[in-house]
Amino acid sequence: MNRIQELTTIVNGMAPADLRLYYQGGDQRSFWEGIQRSGDYEQDISEIREEGERLLSVPNPPLTYDLFTRFARQGTRLDYEKVYFERRLRLNTFALLTLLEPDKEAYRTALQEMIWSICDEYTWCLPAHLNAESPGGIKGTIDLFSAETGFTLSEIRVLLRGHLPSLLISRIGEEVEERLFIPFLRREHGWETATHNWSAVCAGSIGSAALLLMESGESLAKVLLKTERCMDYYLQGFGADGACLEGLGYWNYGFGYFVYYADLLRKRSRGALDWFLAEKVSRIALFQQKCFLGGKAVVNFSDSHPESTVHIGLSHYLAGLYADFESPPQSLRSGYRDDHCSRWAPALRNLIWRNPLLEGSDWEEASYYLPDAQWLISRSSHGGEVYAFAAKGGSNGEPHNHNDLGHFILYGAGEAWCSDLGCGEYTAEYFGEGRYGYDCNGSQGHSVPIIDGHVQREGSDSAAVVLEAVTGKAVDRLRLELTSAYRVPALRAFTRTLEWNKKGHRPELTLSDRFTFDSPPGSLVERIVTRIQPELVLIDGRRVVMLRGENREQLKAKDSIPERPSSINNRQGLLIRYDNELVEPELTSHVFRDHFGKEAAWYAVDFNVKAPGLHANIDFKFQFI
Template identity: 65%
Template structure:
């Protein structure tokens, strides 16, 4: 954005912070009456009402010191966060129900109680994000969730208006000022200059709360100068291709909060400040439609989930701005309960930004090469079935990094056959020295070679070099030099070539690895990662690895040179993002006689 913008002058001429920011003509009651009568909202309203019934029968869960201290004592997060996020779910639910049914006093009373309880919390930050050595250090910290909470309270205060008692309205304003505005203006925060989701979520939430609450134009100008700088830093984390290296989940999160802020700022500034006109922003917006392989399966590199839903409100909003943005099929819409963090901003906008006229459709066949990220993604349509392939180069020092250069994902006929395990359970060790001991993060849990018992190394020097990339009607090809990913002195060169053949009724994948060593390696494993139990069997007179879907109607065959390679399977597990044990299988191919120069090829055919 232009640095010479006269921000102070713009702030003094801003449009009022009122209901006109949210509804046509500022008519809130008319909007929600329309929601109640329109079939497009029926499923979402049912979920919200069911949550209201459940929560009405339960008391507000307490955030205790014992729960808060667990992270410092043992490095675990989920125990405290389950209670914290359940309190946000309660706030969201009764706020939305109060907007939908303003005549229901019981909803308003329940909302008042949870708003008061959240204002009572010692900190809005998560234990994992603070220095717990003193209360002063905690109080001066702004993390993702404290910023979100302040934004949420500010928005609810504006939207609910006189449905909130004057004392509660006053207290919300005081708490947001004390917990967000004052520490934000008092000192710089380390994540303000981050080039990933933290900058967008923290600064976007603080800036949005200020746009909704702050009356003092000079203080608002001071805050917006800082939030504008943070948003510029956030955008620096993207290349011209718009790829979010943190994965689609963090696109929804970080870019979502960027858009929520940009929308409020554009409206209040009467269009004088409009981030959404930026070319790079338009490319980032298109990242979602490039990630899907088929159904809900996505290219989930980094700390991302293998199946994804879309925030329909955000998608419809972007579709209204960018002609090239493809509205997703409604079948992929995220349910109200789906966000385990219970975030207010997307929950509200999934209703107020929903466009009933945009029904969307299944994303069709497409090929993308994201040059800056070094991601190749392809979707192939064959009758009613969809097939997908994704592969990556990049560097092993990306945000939410995994050691995964040369890794690939293979999807077909409703199944992910070659998987990315995605994100594991977030703990202190997960983001500490033990990060790459987790299978989902280290290269041992990705479809890449293991050389002399060691996987890839992390760090900026571990990078893939793209030797060839081509996207054609009948074939896509990605050729990567992966030598720098390994710290093996004997390794002189490792070239991986992936050929995605789209000619037949079903596509086929060929992976070819070319090795050069100064002497034969002591050991070498070619590893393929899957969540589907493999079977090594004789097929057409040759050994092959066979994977079958649960219903037995589809499958994948992996062909290899059994004269040179021995195949084996080992079952392994890791704790997934929700703390549950998740099973996966390592399919390993080991040379019977390692050589200094080897070319090993594998064919993947759908059956």
């Protein structure tokens, strides 16, 4: 029996696609009445209701021709996407409010209008993902958001079937069939073999929609077969360590949609098809608890945000599957408005998958080395404050790649002192030839050297070699050979050692770089990146770079170097100590456009080697005060 025959047999014996997929015993009304009586959901419901009242008072924004064509004309995305996601927010909000208050006509009417409006959209894809010359044309293209939209409408149809007229029920089925199922089965799409979030989100959404809408055993089996292949490719993008190279945000996204699909598949197949039994899946599930530094601060290598919340529903679901999954503290719960893309699947599951009995707790002290990703992450508590350190090797040919081999993040007492800028504003050029001209992507915006005027080069041939990776109770250490990251003819060798010493009252980081050249370089610059404005101070007659916490006082005389400033008092700070005879510090300010199109400041602390020779041994100490 071949695989399609096996799947057809399973499909023919599947459980019905009804409310029992979502609620114990299929009792939807009792669930929603129950959470309204429970104080555990008070904040969630309040946020949804507030958003509903706001949206009832404003018109549904149109997706105009002008907005649709701006990406082609200008390369900008945010104008169209702001309206697109506002429309998804309206759909989600009125659907959830109808579930909460099924007898309120205003919500039900608004939901029906929103379903009709979204079914009327020319395409559910974003313009940035469209190519009219692709084999399927615009109408045959499936992207992340078209797949999500189809999944959303399919799920709303199942959950609210009794509150939707037959015309909308049939139209949802027709639109999803036309926009997703037919093009998915008719041809292969580029994302089907992607080893990153696209394969999971697109295939997971289509597979989920098919599990909810499709009645034909043969057709559903064909969708499940293609989806199975896509999920295999998605999982290939992870090493045995379970690390998501795209960062925690894309773990939430890609792995989230993998889980939403796997859950529906397991339930409908009565356990015959269960992705959660795979050992690699269990390791991927543990990635979240390894990424948090302290508070909302996360290891944000790649196109990831410096801070993150958690999908509490997804977290509680995984905690119910895996004994070593750490349930996060409630303080990290993502609010209803937090997702600027207004995704239905996590918003719903933040309610129906939430377990009020799982209170969660702060992340445990731990040190992790992820050998496939070549990430070292350490988190510890000192004097009631959390301090953390993260560094990476890897390659410069990763998904959502940044040129950042040897880069590190330093966190302590609520501040990210040495930072990763994270993701910038997504534009055509951001994913085009100019990608590494953006500071947040190129190595010029990372804490790595600039060697003889050269920054790191992109590509999988720019790869770190791990010489040593140690995690211990007292010391964590990562030593990397990074020569291939730079195309500097005279560079013979470059190694970087990062040692995180946790033994003292506060931890201390030592950075040691070793360079060997065939001929002296014209320049050698050690760059440290921070979002905190740096200062030069004198301590015991030696220059030191100081970073002060959020409440730091501004220096009255910016051009002077103060001697041991008394204004330090008890405020948190970081000192960067260096050899005054070997390097000369230079402090510069910069601006980049963040993911939301806003200008954000960052600072470069450049240590210029005064007389570069054939060898350079450069050491820095980072001390918390």
